[in-house]
Amino acid sequence: MSAITLRKALGVLAKSSSFSVTTETHRQKDVFDELKEQLFVKQEIEEELQRYLDTATPGEIIFLCGSSGDGKSEILTRCKSDPQYQQKFSFHLDATHSFAPQQSAIDALNDLFENHHSQSYPLLIGINTGMLANFAREGSESHMAIRAAIDSFLFSATGRPASLPQRKLYIF
Numbered sequence: 001m002s003a004i005t006l007r008k009a010l011g012v013l014a015k016s017s018s019f020s021v022t023t024e025t026h027r028q029k030d031v032f033d034e035l036k037e038q039l040f041v042k043q044e045i046e047e048e049l050q051r052y053l054d055t056a057t058p059g060e061i062i063f064l065c066g067s068s069g070d071g072k073s074e075i076l077t078r079c080k081s082d083p084q085y086q087q088k089f090s091f092h093l094d095a096t097h098s099f100a101p102q103q104s105a106i107d108a109l110n111d112l113f114e115n116h117h118s119q120s121y122p123l124l125i126g127i128n129t130g131m132l133a134n135f136a137r138e139g140s141e142s143h144m145a146i147r148a149a150i151d152s153f154l155f156s157a158t159g160r161p162a163s164l165p166q167r168k169l170y171i172f
Contacts, residue, residue, distance in 0.1 A: 004031055004032075004035070008032075040074075043071065043075070045064075045075070046075045046078070049062075049064060049075065049079070050079070053079065053085060053089070053122075053124070056088075056089070056122040057122065058118065058119050058120060058121065058122065059116075059117065059118035059119060059120060059122070060122040060123070061113070061116065061122070061123045061125065061146065062122060062123065062124045062125070063125050063126075063127055063132065063150075064076060064124065064125070064126050064127070065126075065127045065128065065129050065132050066128070066129060067128065067129065068128055072094075072126040072127075072128075073093055073094060073126055075126075076091060076093045076124060076126045077093065079091070079124065080093070088121060088122070089121050089122050089123070089124050090116070090120065090121045090122070090123045090124070091123075091124050091125075092112055092123065092124070092125045092126070093126050094126055094127075095108070095109055095125050095126060095127035095128070095131050095132075095135075096127070096128055096131055099111065105131060105134075106134060106135055106138050106139060109125075109135050109139065110139060110140040110142075110143065112125075113139075113140075113143050113146060114140075114142070114143075129154075132150055132154070133150075133154055135147065135150065136150040136151045136154065
C-alpha cells in the first residue's frame with residue numbers, strides 16, 4: 001500500500017466519506033479501497049446471513065433489513081462479489097431505489113417480485129425497515145402473500161416471519 005496521510009486514512013472512516021456507503025462500481029480500486037478492506041470488521045449478522053445463504057433454495061426471497069447507514073449495502077456487495085454467491089443468487093442491493101426516474105421504490109419492488117419465480121435463484125434484497133413496512137401497506141395486491149409475511153415479521157414477538165405457502169420468505 002502506498003503512503004497516505006493519517007488525516008486521509010482516518011477520512012475513510014468518516015460518515016461523510018464516499019467509502020461509508022458501498023455501491024456497485026466499475027472504477028479502479030485505489031489505496032483507500034485497500035485501507036477500507038483492511039479496516040473492515042465482519043459483523044455477526046453477515047456471518048448469520050452467509051450461513052443461511054449456504055442452505056437457501058430456489059424461489060426464496062431473503063430480506064436484509066435495518067436502518068439507513070447500518071451496513072446492509074456493504075454486506076450485500078460483499079456477498080455479490082463472492083464467487084460462492086454471485087452465480088447462485090439474484091441481488092437487489094437497495095430497495096429504496098427504483099429502476100427508472102418515474103418509478104417509485106414500491107413499483108420497483110412489485111416488478112422485482114413479479115419477475116421472481118419459484119424456480120429462479122433465491123432473491124436477496126437490502127431494504128430499510130421503513131420501506132419494508134411501506135411495501136407491506138402499499139405493495140400490489142398480487143403480492144399479498146409477501147405483504148402478509150412481512151406484516152407477520154414486523155409484528156411478531158420472535159422476529160421471524162411465518163412461512164409462505166408457495167414461496168419462502170426470510171428476513172434478517
